[in-house]
Amino acid sequence: MSFKTILTVTEPGMSDDDLQLAAGLCEEVSAHLAVLVVALAAPPPVGEFAAIVSEDWLKERQADEKLLKKRTAVVSAFFAGRALSADTVSAYPEADWADETIGRRARYADITIVGPEVLAGETLKSKVVEGALFSSGKPLLLIPKGSRPTLKPKCVLVGWDTRLESSRAVRESLDMLIGADEVHLALVDPIEGETHHGAEPGADAAAYLARHGVKVTVDRLPSANHSVADVLRQHAVDCGAELLVMGAYGHSRLRERIFGGVTKSMLEGPSLPTLLAR
Incomplete structure (x- = not known):
């Protein structure tokens, strides 16, 4: 929007x-x-x-x-x-x-x-x-200190995990995604199957974005014993992203506070401008 x-x-x-x-x-x-x-x-x-x-x-x-x-x-x-x-x-x-x-x-x-x-x-x-x-x-x-925020980013990283929160984040940022030169749809340790990412992880989400004119690439990333938040941060650096888009609190706030989670980690130390939605 x-x-x-x-x-x-x-x-x-x-x-x-x-x-x-x-x-x-x-x-x-x-x-x-x-x-x-x-x-x-x-x-x-x-x-x-x-x-x-x-x-x-x-x-x-x-x-x-x-x-x-x-x-x-x-x-x-x-x-x-x-x-x-x-x-x-x-x-x-x-x-x-x-x-x-x-x-x-x-x-x-x-x-x-x-x-x-x-x-x-x-x-x-x-x-x-x-x-x-x-x-x-x-x-x-x-917007963390030292970053250069823009609402017209040229490169965007989307953290995708198929949850409702991710879908909302994509919908809320759609105008920015359409205007970007490149959008990376990042899936960390995606699981194949009907109830998860489908037979080809990321394909459905990429097709949805492509129909809107988004120049999207699917990046399937292994965690390699790193946290999802750290994997996304590093991939944002690797692809030169100006903005990270992701869903927030896929688990309850209580669970995130007690056990930690991607949202909690991003809130504690965002490394680049990050759009959250739920």
Whole structure:
């Protein structure tokens, strides 16, 4: 799909670097930039000490709200002199519900951008990722530090595993795949058979993409005792990919957190811009 509205998230204390990056991507594809400024609120005190600490909690909340208002004003001023179409809104949810707040906002965008500064953190990063992936139905683009992101990539690597999440990721990135000079459909240790990759692994997915005009090549890769994430990272380097497209959380979030998984590994250390969808 084409990207007409792009969402990015920032918070008090952050620089404008992620905003600058998101603005550049919007200018590249003539998209509107929606900015959500978030401050994560501490939950209200409860129990027998509530009366004692409530005054301090109220003072902390008032200070947070002042910082949120100041950051929102700074962001608005950042776009004031630009020709870019943009809007800025703020939110002050409790930390436990911040992913839902971000996800609701992400429903009104085509994709959510997570820049290097958000990726370098932990709390806001997890809220943005989970909110976008689980509460919006829209894709997410991770942009690691030092990368050169583009929404018009010439070479794209698609991590394909036949799951619904992979299919969604391909559909969400289809316009970019059509515009690319080369698309590598990577299958790691593919299993033949009707319930897996079919008699010729990757053939059905490649045929689907080819009918859309995608210049696709199927790459069947052995893991050779390496993780799937590491195999995809290395193959992205080998083929000069500017973007990795893959499905997210093919297993439950709990299983990924306990046992690990491709999504978890990519979130911890993306080596190139990565589009995730589920």
